[in-house]
Amino acid sequence: MPAFFGKAETLFELKAELEHRFPDCGDQLQDLGHGFYLPGTCLENTTAAATPPTAWWALDSLIDARILEYSSIKDAARQLNQLERGWQNWSGLHYGRSELIKSHLKPARTAAAGQPADDLTKHAEPGRPVFAVLDHQQLVYGRRHSNPFGIDAPLAEDLPEAPSRAVYKLQEVFQRLQWQPTPDQKALEIGASPGGWTWFLARLDMQVDAWDRSPLRKDLLHMPAIRFRQGDAFKVQPGDIHPVEWFFSDLICEPERLWRYLQPWLYDSDCQHFVCTLKMKGQSDLRLLERFQSIPNSRIWNLYYNKHELTWIHSKTRPLPEF
Numbered sequence: 336m337p338a339f340f341g342k343a344e345t346l347f348e349l350k351a352e353l354e355h356r357f358p359d360c361g362d363q364l365q366d367l368g369h370g371f372y373l374p375g376t377c378l379e380n381t382t383a384a385a386t387p388p389t390a391w392w393a394l395d396s397l398i399d400a401r402i403l404e405y406s407s408i409k410d411a412a413r414q415l416n417q418l419e420r421g422w423q424n425w426s427g428l429h430y431g432r433s434e435l436i437k438s439h440l441k442p443a444r445t446a447a448a449g450q451p452a453d454d455l456t457k458h459a460e461p462g463r464p465v466f467a468v469l470d471h472q473q474l475v476y477g478r479r480h481s482n483p484f485g486i487d488a489p490l491a492e493d494l495p496e497a498p499s500r501a502v503y504k505l506q507e508v509f510q511r512l513q514w515q516p517t518p519d520q521k522a523l524e525i526g527a528s529p530g531g532w533t534w535f536l537a538r539l540d541m542q543v544d545a546w547d548r549s550p551l552r553k554d555l556l557h558m559p560a561i562r563f564r565q566g567d568a569f570k571v572q573p574g575d576i577h578p579v580e581w582f583f584s585d586l587i588c589e590p591e592r593l594w595r596y597l598q599p600w601l602y603d604s605d606c607q608h609f610v611c612t613l614k615m616k617g618q619s620d621l622r623l624l625e626r627f628q629s630i631p632n633s634r635i636w637n638l639y640y641n642k643h644e645l646t647w648i649h650s651k652t653r654p655l656p657e658f
């Protein structure tokens with residue numbers, strides 16, 4: 336039985352996605368306040384049963400969610416302590432009860448979240464167990480989840496000198512990938528201003544071609560690793576610049592436009608790795624998201640640092656995490 340934990344501001348997206356992807360289960364979807372779960376065996380006869388059920392709009396999808404019956408806060412804590420230690424709680428509607436239960440739980444043996452900035456390929460101990468209170472008698476819990484950080488903040492946010500907080504999206508991507516660009520690799524970033532991502536990539540010793548209509552923060556213009564072009568980024572095509580291994584986009588545009596623009600970069604260039612923010616206006620186009628997902632070796636993640644947007648990651652050459 337899967338459970339899907341979302342962010343308050345995009346729960347409507349999560350619900351629409353689940354109804355779209357698991358149409359036979361729509362009426363069985365149970366509202367957790369902060370997410371949804373699918374009870375019983377309703378997935379067994381759907382095509383979705385073939386793949387572990389995860390959701391793009393979920394911050395975390397709990398794949399092996401189970402119900403635990405409890406009689407009191409202490410009883411819930413006792414049962415959880417017997418199962419595991421280091422629980423995360425998804426407080427949602429039952430914040431007080433959830434925190435009280437957690438106060439009786441054994442902590443993880445090692446610190447989890449908040450890795451320092453230069454330690455990108457290490458991340459929180461994956462698969463920490465998580466629980467969410469359903470009511471005063473039941474909670475849902477599990478260990479196998481799609482996001483290794485679960486619902487916790489994944490970063491120490493220790494880059495105050497970065498040109499923008501968007502930098503944390505990129506850090507989060509590399510931490511979830513557990514690999515990152517290597518020094519001297521080349522990148523194109525479209526929609527780069529004020530320069531959080533570009534600055535971060537230069538800090539990893541990459542060579543970055545950055546395009547935006549607006550200028551980068553001034554000091555970045557003097558960094559030898561960065562070449563900035565001001566103008567409409569959609570005009571740059573493979574062949575206009577030296578070959579790049581990485582394509583980055585945090586550009587504000589309709590995802591459909593990005594999709595069209597990406598085609599030559601995907602199929603007529605040697606570019607290998609892609610990290611793109613898909614920014615939504617209103618309800619997301621789920622069929623378009625399916626097209627992004629259908630590119631082999633792609634993931635669509637709702638990062639902790641994403642707002643009303645998702646992040647699409649694709650690599651032609653390196654394996655991606657299972658979820």
Ligand SMILES: C[S@@+](CC[C@H](N)C(=O)[O-])C[C@H]1O[C@@H](n2cnc3c(N)ncnc32)[C@H](O)[C@@H]1O
Pocket residue numbers: 498499501502525526527528529530531532533546547548549566567568569585586587588
């Ligand atoms: C969210 S900001 C990018 C933030 C950046 N990744 C960072 O880390 O600081 C989106 C950018 O897309 C740019 N943009 C939107 N349409 C564009 C276009 N057609 N060509 C170039 N830049 C564009 C905007 O000027 C804006 O600076």
